[in-house]
Amino acid sequence: MKLWKTAWRFLPLSLLVLVLTGCLGETNLTALDPKGPQSQWIFDNMLLSVYVMAFVTIVVFAIFFIILAKYRRKPGDDEIPEQVHGNTALEITWTVIPIILLAILTVPTITGTFMLADKEPDPNVGEDTVRIKVTGHQFWWQFDYEEEGFTAGQEVYIPVGEKVLFELHAQDVIHSFWVPALGGKVDTIPGITNNLWLQADEPGVFKGKCAELCGPAHALMDFKVIALERDEYNAWVEGMQAEVAEPTETLAQQGRAVFEANSCIGCHAVGGVGTAAGPALTNFADREVIAGYLENTDENLAAWIHNPESLKQGNNMPAFPDISDEDMEALIAYLRSLSVKED
Known part of the structure; x- marks a missing residue:
C-alpha cells in the first residue's frame, strides 16, 4: 500500500x-x-x-x-519440492538468446559507425x-x-x-x-x-x-x-x-563613430575588418538572439553592452557602463544596419 x-x-x-x-x-x-x-x-x-x-x-x-x-506454495504443501540442478537445454537457450539480441544491436551499430566516420x-x-x-x-x-x-x-x-x-x-x-x-x-x-x-x-x-x-x-x-x-x-x-556598405542614416553613421571610438572593432569583425576575439557582427541585424540566448531587442542589446557579466557570467566581453543614452541609441542604430539580407 x-x-x-x-x-x-x-x-x-x-x-x-x-x-x-x-x-x-x-x-x-x-x-x-x-x-x-x-x-x-x-x-x-x-x-x-x-x-x-x-x-x-x-x-x-x-x-x-x-x-x-x-509454483507458489499451496495449502497442504508440506514437503520440499524435488530439487533439480542443471538443465542443458535451458542453459543453451539463455546463452544463445542474448547473443542473438547483441548481434541485432551490433550490426547496425558497426555500419552506422563507419557512416558517421566518413x-x-x-x-x-x-x-x-x-x-x-x-x-x-x-x-x-x-x-x-x-x-x-x-x-x-x-x-x-x-x-x-x-x-x-x-x-x-x-x-x-x-x-x-x-x-x-x-x-x-x-x-x-x-x-x-x-x-x-x-x-x-x-x-x-x-x-x-x-x-x-x-x-x-x-x-x-x-x-x-x-x-x-x-x-x-x-x-x-x-x-x-561583400564589403559592408556605409550607413545611410545619420544616427547609424554616428553609431559607427561610437563603435570605433570604443574600440569595438578590436574584438568584433565587420565585413572582414577587425579581429575575431568576439563574434563577428557582419550580419548582426539578421540574428534573432544576442549573446547566444537573449532576444535581439534594443533593451537587451543596451543591457548587454552596459554590463554583459550580469547577463552571461564569466564571459570575456568588457563592460561599457559609461556610454550615454544618446551614444547607445546611435550605436544600436548602427548595429541594426548590419545586414546581409536583401531588402
Missing part, C-alpha cells in the same frame, strides 16, 4: 517532465525529431534498443509471473562541399568559412541536402559541439582537431548547444544552424563576402 502511495506522489513530477520534453521539441533541441541522416540513424538505433529491451522485459516478467502463479567530401557536389572551421570560446561559437573568406559568429549557415564538413577546435577549455536534430555530439579540445559532418534534409533553424561543462555560463552557450536551399545559401555567402 505504501508503494502505491509513493508512486502517486511522483505522478505529477512525471507529467511535468513529459510536458517539458514537449517544450524542448518546439525549439529543435531534441534528438526525437531527426532532420538529417546522422540524427535519423541515432533515432532508429535508439528505437531498436528500446524494442530489444522491451522484448527482454516482457519475456522475463511473463516467465516470472507464470512461475509465481504455477569525412570525405559530398560526392554530389564535389569541390563545392562546404567546409567550416568551428572554434569554441567561453562562451560563444566562431564559424570560419575559410574557403569563402569570411567569419560568422553564433549562427552557422549550411545548404540543405548536402554533407557539410566541420573542423572542430577550442580556444580555451573543452567544449562539445551538438545539434541534436542533425547529429551526435563531438568535443572541441584545445590543441586537438576533431572532425564532424552534418546534413539537414529540409530547410529550417536547428538549435545547438555546448554539451560539455565549460564554465559558469555553460548553459547559455547556444548557437543555431540555419539550413537554406542552395540558391539562398549562395546569396547569403555573397552577402557575407
Whole structure:
C-alpha cells in the first residue's frame, strides 16, 4: 500500500517532465525529431534498443509471473519440492538468446559507425562541399568559412541536402559541439582537431548547444544552424563576402563613430575588418538572439553592452557602463544596419 502511495506522489513530477520534453521539441533541441541522416540513424538505433529491451522485459516478467502463479506454495504443501540442478537445454537457450539480441544491436551499430566516420567530401557536389572551421570560446561559437573568406559568429549557415564538413577546435577549455536534430555530439579540445559532418534534409533553424561543462555560463552557450536551399545559401555567402556598405542614416553613421571610438572593432569583425576575439557582427541585424540566448531587442542589446557579466557570467566581453543614452541609441542604430539580407 505504501508503494502505491509513493508512486502517486511522483505522478505529477512525471507529467511535468513529459510536458517539458514537449517544450524542448518546439525549439529543435531534441534528438526525437531527426532532420538529417546522422540524427535519423541515432533515432532508429535508439528505437531498436528500446524494442530489444522491451522484448527482454516482457519475456522475463511473463516467465516470472507464470512461475509465481504455477509454483507458489499451496495449502497442504508440506514437503520440499524435488530439487533439480542443471538443465542443458535451458542453459543453451539463455546463452544463445542474448547473443542473438547483441548481434541485432551490433550490426547496425558497426555500419552506422563507419557512416558517421566518413569525412570525405559530398560526392554530389564535389569541390563545392562546404567546409567550416568551428572554434569554441567561453562562451560563444566562431564559424570560419575559410574557403569563402569570411567569419560568422553564433549562427552557422549550411545548404540543405548536402554533407557539410566541420573542423572542430577550442580556444580555451573543452567544449562539445551538438545539434541534436542533425547529429551526435563531438568535443572541441584545445590543441586537438576533431572532425564532424552534418546534413539537414529540409530547410529550417536547428538549435545547438555546448554539451560539455565549460564554465559558469555553460548553459547559455547556444548557437543555431540555419539550413537554406542552395540558391539562398549562395546569396547569403555573397552577402557575407561583400564589403559592408556605409550607413545611410545619420544616427547609424554616428553609431559607427561610437563603435570605433570604443574600440569595438578590436574584438568584433565587420565585413572582414577587425579581429575575431568576439563574434563577428557582419550580419548582426539578421540574428534573432544576442549573446547566444537573449532576444535581439534594443533593451537587451543596451543591457548587454552596459554590463554583459550580469547577463552571461564569466564571459570575456568588457563592460561599457559609461556610454550615454544618446551614444547607445546611435550605436544600436548602427548595429541594426548590419545586414546581409536583401531588402
